[in-house]
Amino acid sequence: MPTSSELALDCRNVTKAYRLGETLSLQRSLGMLVPGHSATDDRFRALDDVTFAVPRGDFFGIVGSNGSGKSTLTQTISGITVPTSGEIHIWGRVLPLLEVGAGFHDELTGRENVFLLGAILGLAGPQVRGAMDAIVEFAGVHRHIDTPLKRYSSGMKARLSFATAICFPAETYVFDEVLAVVDEDFRNQCVAELQRLNAAGRTIIFMSHDLDLVTEVCRTGMWLDKGHVRLVGSMQEVARAYHAGVLQHAAAGG
Numbered sequence: 001m002p003t004s005s006e007l008a009l010d011c012r013n014v015t016k017a018y019r020l021g022e023t024l025s026l027q028r029s030l031g032m033l034v035p036g037h038s039a040t041d042d043r044f045r046a047l048d049d050v051t052f053a054v055p056r057g058d059f060f061g062i063v064g065s066n067g068s069g070k071s072t073l074t075q076t077i078s079g080i081t082v083p084t085s086g087e088i089h090i091w092g093r094v095l096p097l098l099e100v101g102a103g104f105h106d107e108l109t110g111r112e113n114v115f116l117l118g119a120i121l122g123l124a125g126p127q128v129r130g131a132m133d134a135i136v137e138f139a140g141v142h143r144h145i146d147t148p149l150k151r152y153s154s155g156m157k158a159r160l161s162f163a164t165a166i167c168f169p170a171e172t173y174v175f176d177e178v179l180a181v182v183d184e185d186f187r188n189q190c191v192a193e194l195q196r197l198n199a200a201g202r203t204i205i206f207m208s209h210d211l212d213l214v215t216e217v218c219r220t221g222m223w224l225d226k227g228h229v230r231l232v233g234s235m236q237e238v239a240r241a242y243h244a245g246v247l248q249h250a251a252a253g254g
């Protein structure tokens with residue numbers, strides 16, 4: 001088995017299945033079935049036997065169309081949801097940022113939300129306080145850090161979310177479409193910071209629908225298609241194969 005000195009993440013035969021037809025349990029408890037509905041369980045596999053590994057210190061991209069299982073995979077890697085079967089081995093602290101404002105509360109101030117997220121991630125108070133100045137500086141919310149989050153614009157929330165994530169210590173960072181809602185200047189600032197973290201030895205797992213951006217920043221990657229791994233390799237190779245697959249799908253009328 002690979003060791004912590006070699007890998008940041010090792011996913012083996014990971015499957016995540018969901019039961020379709022949420023009313024079946026209620027129908028059974030009431031001892032009845034709605035006419036035309038079967039009591040047979042119907043399961044949908046958002047992930048189906050997914051196997052791949054991410055070396056320590058890599059910048060790894062995940063691409064795929066809507067419904068391919070990308071978000072389910074990042075949630076599973078981050079421990080937000082548990083796989084139905086298979087194993088996920090992670091070495092070191094993982095810090096996920098899977099949506100803007102995740103873990104934040106609108107009634108709390110920006111500063112209070114930073115401490116809240118730190119507590120959720122298991123960081124001690126001194127660690128959070130030590131990162132506060134850098135978070136405020138990166139997010140550019142100096143005047144608003146003690147204002148309730150409900151008064152923030154969507155852009156301010158996005159900047160504070162991203163700044164909080166990257167300024168907290170972790171061995172692996174997981175980002176899922178978090179740069180889609182920020183302006184170009186801040187996006188460029190974020191990309192530069194991700195590259196700096198990666199150059200310092202941190203592992204970055206990056207998911208985005210922006211194929212050009214993923215190809216630009218990631219060295220290796222994976223194409224996920226309807227819950228299956230289609231290809232793992234260099235990001236350039238994966239991007240070319242994914243792009244060709246999208247064109248082929250469009251030409252077929254799908």
